[in-house]
Amino acid sequence: MEGQMKVIIKAEAGEGAELSEMKIPQIGPKDVLVKVLATSICGTDYHIYSWDEWSKKRIKPPYVMGHEFAGEVIEIGKDVTAIKVGDIISAETHIVCGVCDLCTTGNAHICKDTAILGVDTNGTYAEYVAIPESNAWKNPKGIDPAYLAVQEPLGNAVHTVMAGEIIGKTIAVVGCGPIGIMAVAVAKAVSAAKVIAIEVNEYRLDLAGKLGADILINPLEEDPVKRILEETNGLGVDVVAEMSGNALAIQQALKYIKLGGRMSLLGIPTKEVSIDLANDVVFKGITMQGIVGRKMYDTWFQVKGLIESGNLNLEPIITHRLPMEDFKEGFELMKQGNCGKVVLYPNNEILDNFRK
Ligand SMILES: [Zn+2]
Numbered sequence: 273m274e275g276q277m278k279v280i281i282k283a284e285a286g287e288g289a290e291l292s293e294m295k296i297p298q299i300g301p302k303d304v305l306v307k308v309l310a311t312s313i314c315g316t317d318y319h320i321y322s323w324d325e326w327s328k329k330r331i332k333p334p335y336v337m338g339h340e341f342a343g344e345v346i347e348i349g350k351d352v353t354a355i356k357v358g359d360i361i362s363a364e365t366h367i368v369c370g371v372c373d374l375c376t377t378g379n380a381h382i383c384k385d386t387a388i389l390g391v392d393t394n395g396t397y398a399e400y401v402a403i404p405e406s407n408a409w410k411n412p413k414g415i416d417p418a419y420l421a422v423q424e425p426l427g428n429a430v431h432t433v434m435a436g437e438i439i440g441k442t443i444a445v446v447g448c449g450p451i452g453i454m455a456v457a458v459a460k461a462v463s464a465a466k467v468i469a470i471e472v473n474e475y476r477l478d479l480a481g482k483l484g485a486d487i488l489i490n491p492l493e494e495d496p497v498k499r500i501l502e503e504t505n506g507l508g509v510d511v512v513a514e515m516s517g518n519a520l521a522i523q524q525a526l527k528y529i530k531l532g533g534r535m536s537l538l539g540i541p542t543k544e545v546s547i548d549l550a551n552d553v554v555f556k557g558i559t560m561q562g563i564v565g566r567k568m569y570d571t572w573f574q575v576k577g578l579i580e581s582g583n584l585n586l587e588p589i590i591t592h593r594l595p596m597e598d599f600k601e602g603f604e605l606m607k608q609g610n611c612g613k614v615v616l617y618p619n620n621e622i623l624d625n626f627r628k
């Protein structure tokens with residue numbers, strides 16, 4: 273398709289981003305061109321916007337930001353077979369090689385040759401985006417595109433919570449940003465016995481409560497180790513979903529995790545974290561596991577099933593819907609932390625439809 277489109281561009285190394293225009297992308301034989309219906313702001317986008325240490329090393333401006341989205345396919349490459357014009361899709365954002373030993377053994381989410389949509393390639397804060405057919409996830413029709421857009425981070429939450437036994441278990445979700453609150457919702461939906469949410473921001477802690485967390489702990493106000501041991505007859509929690517990346521929070525979690533428990537870590541510490549391996553890991557017989565991305569595509573099927581089950585309450589997760597032009601307001605919300613998911617709409621008609 274020819275023509276110009278509206279985009280949010282990370283124009284240069286430094287803080288911020290700007291509204292701009294560029295050519296609608298051309299697609300290759302195995303790509304699809306998608307009209308973006310809704311695209312949500314990820315923590316990663318906020319890191320890039322604020323130009324933190326990680327971004328300085330990883331991001332090569334100028335490029336179009338954004339990766340969480342839902343859109344309608346409007347053009348397909350000549351070798352595309354599974355996706356049709358008119359399909360409503362979202363995307364697995366890890367673009368992997370498909371041929372290495374990890375990709376061919378069901379571990380594509382840790383492929384060494386991964387490029388990330390909207391990080392290493394032009395992304396979805398745009399009216400149109402081109403993606404490989406192999407990354408397109410076909411959605412059922414008639415679902416709010418905002419819900420479809422957040423499937424990608426929801427997949428992170430599902431991957432973390434479901435990385436081991438969870439039914440009937442007590443779980444602490446440490447850090448209730450958007451993925452943390454989704455982890456609370458997922459744990460409730462799959463029948464965890466008790467969900468404990470730990471978060472320093474009151475707005476987000478309150479949101480965790482709305483999504484069904486049984487116990488809310490603000491670690492700035494009370495000692496989470498003491499409180500959790502009290503709440504669990506001195507035993508501690510079976511599962512820790514670590515979403516904060518905060519060193520102290522991780523050290524505390526190792527004190528209130530039950531003997532033989534599981535700690536699944538998705539949060540990214542900015543530097544090395546010192547832990548008492550002998551006493552807190554070895555002698556407690558716990559399992560610590562790193563969680564990255566979503567299993568391709570096992571996690572996506574779990575996400576789809578959870579949405580279809582009707583057990584997952586997504587509405588409170590999406591706290592703000594804005595025209596794409598108002599992205600700076602969205603990033604300001606992310607900075608303050610007084611939000612769940614912020615969804616941007618490149619097309620105002622779609623947003624207006626929703627508001628009606
Ligand atoms: Zn994301």
Ligand SMILES: [Zn+2]
Nearest residue numbers: 369372375383
């Ligand atoms: Zn690979």
